Amino acid sequence: MTLLWxxxxxxxxxxxxxxxxxxxxxxxxxxxxxxxxVGSFLLGLLSGMALxxxxxxxxxxxxxxxxxxxSAFAVQTVDRGPRIGLVNVLLTVPPALLACALGFVLAPS
Numbered sequence: 001m002t003l004l005w006x007x008x009x010x011x012x013x014x015x016x017x018x019x020x021x022x023x024x025x026x027x028x029x030x031x032x033x034x035x036x037x038v039g040s041f042l043l044g045l046l047s048g049m050a051l052x053x054x055x056x057x058x059x060x061x062x063x064x065x066x067x068x069x070x071s072a073f074a075v076q077t078v079d080r081g082p083r084i085g086l087v088n089v090l091l092t093v094p095p096a097l098l099a100c101a102l103g104f105v106l107a108p109s
Contacts, residue, residue: 009057009059009060009063012062012063016035017035020035029072029080029088032069032076033092033095035067037092037096038099039064040099040100040103041100041102041103042063042064044100044101044102046107048105048106
């Protein structure tokens with residue numbers, strides 16, 4: 001049953017990631033940055049809420065896993081060369097870590 005929850009969450013998260021990237025990615029991949037930061041915030045929030053079981057499988061693993069993307073982030077970073085690639089890293093990694101921490105802190109207990 002857990003696999004079904006993960007698949008259902010990913011079925012929503014992955015197309016959303018594609019749509020956001022399609023409309024926002026240009027020289028700097030703003031769509032990929034956005035989905036990674038938002039997904040990190042949500043996962044921090046869910047972890048702070050101590051969500052487990054089916055709820056975490058659906059929203060945390062499925063939706064957030066489908067929404068966020070390390071592979072596109074890595075490819076876009078390398079494809080843009082050293083300067084813009086570094087900008088991409090700086091626009092993604094620190095904000096995503098801060099967003100995750102913020103979500104964890106803001107989670108209702």
